[in-house]
Every structure is written in structure tokens, then in C-alpha cells.
Amino acid sequence: MDPNHKLREAKEKPVVDKRMYQRLVGRLIYLAHTRLDIAYSVSVISQFMHDPREPHLQATYRVLHYLKGNPGKGILFKKNNTLALEAYTDTNYVGSLVDQRSTTRYCTFLRGNLVTWRSKKQNVVARSSVESKFKVIAQGLCKLLWLKIILDDLRIKWDGPMKLYCDNKSTINIAHNPIQHDRTKHIEIDRHFIKEKLEEGVVCMSYVPSKHQLADILTKELNSSMFHDLVFKLGIEYIYSSA
Known part of the structure; x- marks a missing residue:
């Protein structure tokens, strides 16, 4: 685009x-x-x-x-001995020029390989960027939990918390802060769900600078150099021989 x-x-x-x-x-x-x-x-x-x-x-x-x-481009799965389960979450607040709705974007990685992703317009108009962020974080966390269930069913031993990356420090701070604020009451369900999993040690949230936000490719129009850089980082390469 x-x-x-x-x-x-x-x-x-x-x-x-x-x-x-x-x-x-x-x-x-x-x-x-x-x-x-x-x-x-x-x-x-x-x-x-x-x-x-x-x-x-x-x-x-x-x-x-x-x-x-x-x-010939496709997702190339590479060998990685570190069993890491990660998700990058992002949203373009009121990104739609048609109805002012935000769009949920996330992608998940297992052993450093891209396994799932989603790009979907939210069902309702978010009243703040924080509300929009919490919706996508909650959905990304649900996807991580689903992947963990699959690993458990396959009897793959899992050690350590899952990692969830977000490029908004305010959202991360509110997720960790037990104090309820009037300005965040409308997102309490998502906030408490995320906070519960953080306290259980199931997941840890980390800040990722926008320039390293892999979900950006699902969020907005990018210039050519940024687009191709993210495509490479996501493991999308030429998977067929030219012969």
C-alpha cells in the first residue's frame, strides 16, 4: 500500500x-x-x-x-533450540477512515518462527488509544495461551513465562498497576485478565520500540525499505529454488 x-x-x-x-x-x-x-x-x-x-x-x-x-516467497521455519513463545501486539487507533474503528494486529512466534497472525478491525469504536491497545493485548495473550495448550497436549516441556511485546509504555504501566483509575474503568475486564496472567507468571510484558515492532506490517502502510526489512525479520523468504 x-x-x-x-x-x-x-x-x-x-x-x-x-x-x-x-x-x-x-x-x-x-x-x-x-x-x-x-x-x-x-x-x-x-x-x-x-x-x-x-x-x-x-x-x-x-x-x-x-x-x-x-x-516464491513463503514462511521459512528455521531450527532453534530455545523454546520461546512470543507475541507482538499493535493497533492503529481509529485507523479506519470509513468508521473510525481501530484494527487489532498481532503475530506470534514459537522458537523464533512465525506461527500465527491476525489483522482484524475491532467491533466497536475505541474511546482511547489505551482501550484499543488493551483489546489487542488481551487477544494476543489468548492466542499465546491457546498455543501453550497445544504444546501441553503434545507433551512438550515448557519452562519460563511467555513474552508479550507492546510499543506503548503507558499501557504496560497500567497493566501492572493495581490502582483503578476512572479513565480506565471501561477496560477493566481486559485489564484484570492481563494483570492476572502477569501475576501468575504465565506471561511477561516488555516494551519494544516502534522501529522493532514486528506487528507494524499488519498495522499501517510502510515505505519500501521498512516493509522489506520487516518481511525479512518475520522469516518470509524465497522458499523455492529458481531452478
Whole structure:
């Protein structure tokens, strides 16, 4: 996606073939299940399937052009003897220009390898960036707990807490602070759930600078250098031989 141009409803622009647009985007949604590098772009263009216009179609063609130039990319799993279970969480507060809703983004890693990710618009409008952050942290934590259950079922020994990374220090401080504040009462359920798991030692929260926030690729438009840097860090490489 072009970082200098955000997609929005474009009633004044020419109408495009709705069924053709829906078929294209539908196939990209299917492909995005294994191609994290297009997940954000696909989540954006899929918001206009009810009334696609020329700018939306051009953005879709941009995704197809990227895929044509990178046909052999996939997730490469590498050997790692350290059994670490981690999650990077992020959200773009009121990121949607259509309805002002934030979008939940997280990705999880096992032994340093990407195993799950999600990019989904939140069901309600968040009244603050902290509320939006707590929603995604709670969902990322639930995903970590689900992965831990799978490891337990496979009888894989697990030592130490899971790690959850967030790029907002205020959110981390509130999660650890037992004092209730009037400004955070509307997020008490998520806050108490997170705090409970922190006190049990199941998970530990750590601050990660925005430049090292791997979930950014699911959150917003990035320039080319940042995008390709995150793609590499996520383990998305050319997995097929050119032969």
C-alpha cells in the first residue's frame, strides 16, 4: 500500500465491475492466510467490496503486481533450540477512515518462527488509544495461551513465562498497576485478565520500540525499505529454488 495515500470511500470516482473486484479480493483473502506480507493491504481493500471504485481497484492491482514480482516467497521455519513463545501486539487507533474503528494486529512466534497472525478491525469504536491497545493485548495473550495448550497436549516441556511485546509504555504501566483509575474503568475486564496472567507468571510484558515492532506490517502502510526489512525479520523468504 502507498504510505502517502490512504484508501477511503470514493463516491466521486468511476465505478468498477463489482463482481470482478469481489472475485479478485476473495482470492487475495485466501492467499493472505499464508502470506503475511499482504495481510494488511488485503484487509484494507476488502472493506470496499460493497461499492468498489477506481482507486480501490488500482490498490488491488498494486497487490497483484507485488505478488507477481515475489512469487516464491513463503514462511521459512528455521531450527532453534530455545523454546520461546512470543507475541507482538499493535493497533492503529481509529485507523479506519470509513468508521473510525481501530484494527487489532498481532503475530506470534514459537522458537523464533512465525506461527500465527491476525489483522482484524475491532467491533466497536475505541474511546482511547489505551482501550484499543488493551483489546489487542488481551487477544494476543489468548492466542499465546491457546498455543501453550497445544504444546501441553503434545507433551512438550515448557519452562519460563511467555513474552508479550507492546510499543506503548503507558499501557504496560497500567497493566501492572493495581490502582483503578476512572479513565480506565471501561477496560477493566481486559485489564484484570492481563494483570492476572502477569501475576501468575504465565506471561511477561516488555516494551519494544516502534522501529522493532514486528506487528507494524499488519498495522499501517510502510515505505519500501521498512516493509522489506520487516518481511525479512518475520522469516518470509524465497522458499523455492529458481531452478
